[in-house]
Amino acid sequence: MTYLIEGRDGPWELVVGLEVHAQVISQSKLFSGASASYGGEPNTHVSLVDAGFPGMLPVINRECVAQAVRTGLGLKARVNLESRFDRKNYFYADLPTGYQISQFTHPIIGEGAIEIELADGSTRMIGITRLHLEQDAGKSMHDQDPVRSFIDLNRAGVALMEIVSEPDIRSPEEAGAYLRKLRMILRYLGTCDGNMEEGSMRADVNVSVRKAGEPFRTRCEIKNVNSIRYVMQAIEVEAVRQVEIWESGGSVDQETRLFDPARSETRSLRSKEDAHDYRYFPDPDLLPLVIEEAWVQDLAAHLPELPDAKRQRFQDEYGIPRYDAGVLVAEQATADFYETVARGRDPRLAANWVIGDFFAALNRTGRTIQDSPISADALGGMLDLITDGTINGKIAKDVFEEMLESGESAAEIVERKGLRQVTDTGAIDAAVQAVLDKNPDKLAEYRSGKDKLFGFFVGQVMKAMAGKGNPALVNEALKKVL
Amino acid sequence: MMLTELTIAAAQGGLRRREFSAEELVGAHVAAIDRLNGRLNAFITVTSEQALDAARRADAILAGGGDAPALTGIPLGIKDLFCTDGVRTTAASRMLEDFVPPYESTVTANLLADGAVFVGKTNLDEFAMGSANITSAFGSVENPWKRAGDAETVLVPGGSSGGSAAAVAARLAMGATGTDTGGSIRQPASYCGIAGIKPTYGRCSRWGTIAFASSLDQAGPMARTVEDCAILLQSMAGFDTRDSTSVDIAVPDYRAACGRSLKGMKVGIPAEYRVAGMPAEIEAAWEQGIAWLRDAGCEIVEVSLPYTKYGLATYYIVAPAECSSNLARYDGVRFGRRVPGASLDELYEATRREGFGAEVRRRILMGTYVLSAGYYDAYYLRAQKVRNLIRKDFENAFQTVDVLLTPTAPSPAFAQGEKMDDPVQMYLNDVFTVPASMAGVPAMSVPAGLSQSGLPLGLQVIGRSFDEESVFAAASALERAAGFTHRPAVRAEVV
Numbered sequence: 001m002t003y004l005i006e007g008r009d010g011p012w013e014l015v016v017g018l019e020v021h022a023q024v025i026s027q028s029k030l031f032s033g034a035s036a037s038y039g040g041e042p043n044t045h046v047s048l049v050d051a052g053f054p055g056m057l058p059v060i061n062r063e064c065v066a067q068a069v070r071t072g073l074g075l076k077a078r079v080n081l082e083s084r085f086d087r088k089n090y091f092y093a094d095l096p097t098g099y100q101i102s103q104f105t106h107p108i109i110g111e112g113a114i115e116i117e118l119a120d121g122s123t124r125m126i127g128i129t130r131l132h133l134e135q136d137a138g139k140s141m142h143d144q145d146p147v148r149s150f151i152d153l154n155r156a157g158v159a160l161m162e163i164v165s166e167p168d169i170r171s172p173e174e175a176g177a178y179l180r181k182l183r184m185i186l187r188y189l190g191t192c193d194g195n196m197e198e199g200s201m202r203a204d205v206n207v208s209v210r211k212a213g214e215p216f217r218t219r220c221e222i223k224n225v226n227s228i229r230y231v232m233q234a235i236e237v238e239a240v241r242q243v244e245i246w247e248s249g250g251s252v253d254q255e256t257r258l259f260d261p262a263r264s265e266t267r268s269l270r271s272k273e274d275a276h277d278y279r280y281f282p283d284p285d286l287l288p289l290v291i292e293e294a295w296v297q298d299l300a301a302h303l304p305e306l307p308d309a310k311r312q313r314f315q316d317e318y319g320i321p322r323y324d325a326g327v328l329v330a331e332q333a334t335a336d337f338y339e340t341v342a343r344g345r346d347p348r349l350a351a352n353w354v355i356g357d358f359f360a361a362l363n364r365t366g367r368t369i370q371d372s373p374i375s376a377d378a379l380g381g382m383l384d385l386i387t388d389g390t391i392n393g394k395i396a397k398d399v400f401e402e403m404l405e406s407g408e409s410a411a412e413i414v415e416r417k418g419l420r421q422v423t424d425t426g427a428i429d430a431a432v433q434a435v436l437d438k439n440p441d442k443l444a445e446y447r448s449g450k451d452k453l454f455g456f457f458v459g460q461v462m463k464a465m466a467g468k469g470n471p472a473l474v475n476e477a478l479k480k481v482l
Numbered sequence: 483m484m485l486t487e488l489t490i491a492a493a494q495g496g497l498r499r500r501e502f503s504a505e506e507l508v509g510a511h512v513a514a515i516d517r518l519n520g521r522l523n524a525f526i527t528v529t530s531e532q533a534l535d536a537a538r539r540a541d542a543i544l545a546g547g548g549d550a551p552a553l554t555g556i557p558l559g560i561k562d563l564f565c566t567d568g569v570r571t572t573a574a575s576r577m578l579e580d581f582v583p584p585y586e587s588t589v590t591a592n593l594l595a596d597g598a599v600f601v602g603k604t605n606l607d608e609f610a611m612g613s614a615n616i617t618s619a620f621g622s623v624e625n626p627w628k629r630a631g632d633a634e635t636v637l638v639p640g641g642s643s644g645g646s647a648a649a650v651a652a653r654l655a656m657g658a659t660g661t662d663t664g665g666s667i668r669q670p671a672s673y674c675g676i677a678g679i680k681p682t683y684g685r686c687s688r689w690g691t692i693a694f695a696s697s698l699d700q701a702g703p704m705a706r707t708v709e710d711c712a713i714l715l716q717s718m719a720g721f722d723t724r725d726s727t728s729v730d731i732a733v734p735d736y737r738a739a740c741g742r743s744l745k746g747m748k749v750g751i752p753a754e755y756r757v758a759g760m761p762a763e764i765e766a767a768w769e770q771g772i773a774w775l776r777d778a779g780c781e782i783v784e785v786s787l788p789y790t791k792y793g794l795a796t797y798y799i800v801a802p803a804e805c806s807s808n809l810a811r812y813d814g815v816r817f818g819r820r821v822p823g824a825s826l827d828e829l830y831e832a833t834r835r836e837g838f839g840a841e842v843r844r845r846i847l848m849g850t851y852v853l854s855a856g857y858y859d860a861y862y863l864r865a866q867k868v869r870n871l872i873r874k875d876f877e878n879a880f881q882t883v884d885v886l887l888t889p890t891a892p893s894p895a896f897a898q899g900e901k902m903d904d905p906v907q908m909y910l911n912d913v914f915t916v917p918a919s920m921a922g923v924p925a926m927s928v929p930a931g932l933s934q935s936g937l938p939l940g941l942q943v944i945g946r947s948f949d950e951e952s953v954f955a956a957a958s959a960l961e962r963a964a965g966f967t968h969r970p971a972v973r974a975e976v977v
Contacts, residue, residue: 053816055585055691056690277854281853
């Protein structure tokens with residue numbers, strides 16, 4: 001459904017492009033050997049290169065390049081075998097060299113695309129313009145001292161991938177779906193952990209509005225939004241702001257804005273006139289980055305299965321519905337968990353249990369799949385007991401709860417509590433007879449044509465057998481007698 | 483024996499034959515520095531104590547017999563642009579007046595590993611920006627040479643490696659490191675009557691050397707003979723994984739190349755170097771050099787380097803552009819001088835106003851300008867294109883010739899105070915040296931004779947990329963033919 005902003009003089013269309021800064025997962029920084037890990041005491045992950053000492057030179061970290069190429073491949077994008085690093089010059093206290101090494105004119109990754117899926121099940125392709133590698137800056141801390149600012153350079157020089165989308169996004173929902181999908185792909189690839197709270201994934205949001213059929217109007221860039229929800233909110237309020245400006249006869253100025261979630265508004269940070277002149281030029285300390293086609297092929301060959309492919313395979317291989325497959329592949333760990341459970345078992349039964357009782361249990365206990373109290377093998381063991389007739393589905397729910405609490409295996413619980421399903425027809429027949437004897441009136445009603453009472457008798461027999469009767473055999477025995 | 487008169491090659495033998503000790507050799511140079519540095523100002527920092535300690539260690543190694551590293555006990559001056567672990571490194575700038583690096587540059591580490599003894603850090607133009615060593619925050623360097631019959635006038639040593647050139651010429655060190663961005667080794671070598679080579683870009687690691695213009699900066703040796711330069715470059719050169727622009731090509735035996743025959747070598751004479759207004763004595767020295775090489779068996783070929791005339795203009799776009807970016811790190815935040823300010827911007831402004839001298843500020847301004855939006859294409863981008871054409875000029879020439887011969891500088895050393903009011907006049911000193919820098923090819927200055935005023939004149943030999951051997955061979959032949967035995971008025975043995 002088209003997202004439109006209703007203005008006074010008619011509907012406006014929304015145009016959004018996203019620039020995502022994704023911190024590369026790597027041992028060391030983009031151009032130095034210092035640790036790239038998150039956290040650590042201030043200024044403990046800093047080399048002389050990161051601190052911009054005289055005579056220090058950058059040397060490209062091959063693993064960061066590999067991560068960018070993997071990401072490019074995951075985004076089905078063109079990998080540029082020759083790319084280049086440029087210096088983006090500006091002064092700031094947390095930028096030690098006075099320039100950021102980035103890729104301005106020749107990025108390592110060119111055009112690609114991401115397929116997003118919306119709540120109504122429809123899908124859209126969002127174009128990727130480019131992906132380039134660049135250094136992160138350090139962190140300025142202005143709240144540690146009344147007059148002084150402190151600088152932490154731990155993050156300075158850590159590799160970032162800037163992933164730029166085409167202005168193809170037409171609603172806040174699409175922006176959210178794009179970011180979630182991108183994050184999913186990055187996590188599958190293991191190239192970025194996608195943790196927006198920790199700042200390892202941040203988005204700059206370009207927003208403009210237009211009347212249907214018009215070319216693009218002036219856009220504003222909302223910098224550094226750090227959650228998907230805020231991105232969606234920021235787009236919504238910024239679009240409304242722009243519509244109001246256009247409709248009141250004004251014009252939107254190209255500028256950089258900040259989103260204030262507390263007041264749910266965007267505020268001007270700097271106008272185009274105040275924009276930095278970054279004086280980009282090729283970094284003379286670095287040669288053009290030339291990579292081999294064979295190396296790219298090798299990286300491609302070792303790429304993990306990505307969400308779209310996995311989802312399709314789950315549908316094809318396991319015969320589960322598209323929706324279920326989508327839920328199961330949302331996270332690599334969930335997909336792996338499911339596959340372990342489903343292996344050699346009824347895949348649909350496995351999907352129902354994983355998506356149903358298992359997810360509910362995780363939610364209820366506030367656990368994640370990583371620290372789940374029930375392992376995939378344990379859940380599988382329980383499904384085996386259902387399949388081989390040891391327990392029935394109803395007992396299985398009780399066993400599952402018990403597993404959750406005690407951590408015991410399903411078999412142990414069944415054994416200890418004597419929950420084994422009764423398949424002894426003699427015992428079932430006896431239970432059936434006892435129920436009929438106890439309910440002569442109901443029996444009479446049934447015999448006089450009240451078929452619906454069959455269910456009543458099944459329930460009574462199961463109850464008499466403490467739920468352990470084999471449902472099929474109970475049905476059979478009742479039918480025979482009745 | 484005057485130990486300060488020895489060449490490095492001779493001292494290597496003398497030390498090994500125990501004709502004198504390293505302590506005596508280093509001591510003689512330290513004494514000369516004590517006596518003359520107050521006047522010449524060739525050194526910013528003198529490290530006598532460390533040098534004498536190192537000399538004693540060298541003697542222990544030499545006493546052990548066996549293979550002492552090549553430069554064991556050889557006293558050298560180190561241009562104060564090379565970071566030296568624990569020894570103040572200033573770049574001749576107030577900005578780094580008290581900067582003591584906790585690391586050793588690759589080039590100096592290589593020299594130390596080969597046993598060299600550093601007697602001090604030599605003066606230079608601030609951040610290597612200058613051609614007369616008059617922009618140093620630690621004062622100008624005096625050229626030890628005097629015009630014939632004029633003991634008074636103070637001449638400049640050239641720049642930016644003016645302190646290194648003066649120290650070697652005055653026998654305060656047996657050799658020195660220099661860096662060359664547009665002529666900063668060759669031009670002062672020419673002015674001070676010594677030899678100096680800018681090797682191929684990528685031959686010496688730039689790691690730990692304070693950057694001026696990264697795509698041009700290249701370290702090289704300065705010494706009184708071509709062979710001594712070969713000995714020093716042998717140690718300084720080599721691939722370094724810490725410098726992405728360093729090139730992984732084996733370093734050949736440079737010393738052996740010095741003795742190589744020139745039979746059949748083709749020497750190109752670039753027509754465009756005959757610039758209008760070239761002094762007759764420079765022209766004459768060049769002609770003499772051509773004759774010497776012809777006599778040595780070379781074939782002399784006229785060649786054309788048509789884009790040479792744009793060399794200087796191009797250089798003064800590319801080098802300041804890179805400098806404006808490279809020097810942004812001197813902001814008062816992490817190291818070096820800090821002048822407090824009420825805001826971050828004020829801190830930057832005050833620090834950089836006080837920390838940088840006028841010439842450095844001028845180049846930062848020029849560089850910032852040529853990289854600015856709206857000017858980038860017209861200046862920087864076009865300069866890069868012209869630079870490629872200059873590079874192609876050399877490639878074309880080296881299709882037919884093995885080396886090129888040119889004068890090193892358009893004049894002998896000039897007096898302090900001359901050419902100082904017009905920066906463009908100053909920049910013209912580099913007209914013959916800049917093109918080889920732009921092309922990245924190796925080039926060496928060797929003393930060829932004296933001017934009418936009794937000052938040394940250098941000739942420049944330019945070679946193919948990574949063919950320093952041919953450069954050493956041709957320069958050695960010129961050196962032998964010139965028989966340059968003149969010595970400067972101010973030197974160690976003159977009391």
